[in-house]
Amino acid sequence: MKLLRELRAEGKGQDMAALLERIPYARFLGIEVDRKGNELTTVLPFQEHLVGNVALPALHGGTIGAFLEFTAVIQLLFDTESERLPKTVDISIDYLRSGRPVTTYGRAIITKHGRRVANVRAEAWQEERSKLIATAHGHFLLTPMDE
Amino acid sequence: MTDAGGSGWAQHDIHEHLAHVPHARALGVVMVEYRDGHCVVRVPYAEHLVGDPDTGVIHGGVITAVLDNASGMAVPREHLSPEQRAIATLDLRIDYMRPAEPRQDLLVTAECYQLTRSVAFVRARAWQAADEKLIASSVATFMLGANRATPPGFNNVGDAP
Secondary structure, three states: OHHHHHHHHOOOOOOHHHHHHOOHHHHHHOOEEEEEOOEEEEEEOOOHHHEEEOOOOEEOHHHHHHHHHHHHHHHHHHHOOEOOOOEEEEEEEEEOOOOOOOOEEEEEEEEEEOOOEEEEEEEEEOOOOOOEEEEEEEEEEOOEOOO | OOOOOOOOOOHHHHHHHHHOOHHHHHHOOEEEEEEOOEEEEEEOOOHHHEEEOOOOEEOHHHHHHHHHHHHHHOOOOOOOOOOOOOOEEEEEEEEEOOOOOOOOOEEEEEEEEEEOOOEEEEEEEEEOOOOOOEEEEEEEEEEOOHHHOOOOOOOOOOOOO
């Protein structure tokens, strides 16, 4: 996979912001990443085109789902060197509160990191960390470097 | 979405509804087929939806968003009261079978297969016109009457807008 190889060649193997910049759909959503040491938080600043319900207004459920999927994948890429982008096998999203028109944050935890499959949980919140707006768990197919 | 109080639900309302979902517009979602409880939408291939710049394959998140969008529109409206028509996704589970082919439109078919007084159960599948192979399938549940789902002050203390 060129993308990850290029980033590593530029010494940006763990620079998830540089990775996101090269993925058109990540740019379209406007996803950013905030790194503190080895902790990553994904950030989704509010934009008008992310809205699903103008009456409330609320973020589109798909926007939140896609954001959680990115959060999980970025955590996987940050934790381990891989040859290709992880492939989502399945993802299950629970919507807990409507996403208000403000910045959304995301964190992911790798529950199990196997050789070929990883099990990841991700959560999203807005102003208050304890008030999650959505959670997700999914399985991702990995391509380790040595294959 | 809010409906004018007491008015019936007409098919053209769903087109109106789709036109008023900013994220659906941004993705380029077009309604191809609609009847109460069933819909087919198309998403033309576009560069900004790409998830893998090496291959040009669209991002899984696009499929997630379109499955969610189409599933919501497949919730039958005709026999629901205007209050019940405000729906919220409770959960969405997606299985990805294969990557989408680059430079091809994405199609999503959604159908509501069970409807109770407060919950709608919807399944959907994403495919491409060229070979009709399944890319992803999903099951979703939607709360009906979502605006009134939680009585004021109950279980949502501090959850004020």
